[in-house]
Amino acid sequence: MSTAQNSSQPVYQEVIAAKGRWSRRIEKGQYLKIIDLEGQQAVDFLCYSAELPIDRLNIPNTVKLNKSLYVEKNHVIYSDLAKKMFTVVQDTCGLHDTLAGCCSNEIDYVRYGVVKTQSCRANFTAELAKWSMSTSDIVSNINWFMRVTVGAHGEVEIVPSTSKPGDHVLLRAEMPIIAVISNCPQEHNAAAGFKPTPIEVSVWDQE
C-alpha cells in the first residue's frame, strides 16, 4: 500500500468475537478487509447482491472461472449469474477453501457424536434474518484461512491452517454486496485450530 493509503482510515471497523457472526452492506468500489488476528481461524463467508439477493455467491462459477479449487490473490468471486462480486486484491495466506462448506449441529453429530448449540449454519441463519433471508438462502460458502487438501484421487481433508496471526485478505466489491460472516465456532476439527479466536473486519473506501 502507498503512504497515502496507509494514512487513510477505515469507514468501519469491528472485532468479531470467537464464535461470533457479522454482516454488512458494502458498496461497489469499497474494500472489505478480514484479519485472522490469532491465526488458524476459519472465517465462513457468504455474499449476496444487495440489489438482487437471489444472485449470490456461486462456488462452481468461482472455481471454473478462476480455474482453481482455492481462492487467493487476484481471483474473482462470482455470482450465480457469473457477475463479479469481489476481487481479492490482497492475500497474505493463500489457498482459501471452497469445498468444505460450513459446520452445522447436524453434521457435527454425524461426524463427532456431539450435540452443539453453536455452528456456522446457525450463525448464518441468524445473520441472514437481518436481511429478510433464511436458512434456504445458505449456499456453499468460502472458508477464508481454512486449509482443505485434495489428494490425487480426490481425497478431501481439513488440515491445520497455515494462516499466521495477522494474516488478512482485502476484497474489492465489484457490485453492491451484502457480506455475511460466521467466525467458525468449530472445536472438533482443525478448521479453527481446535480453539476458535476473534477476527477483525473493516471496510475501506480505498485500498
Ligand SMILES: [Zn+2]
Ligand atoms: Zn464452522
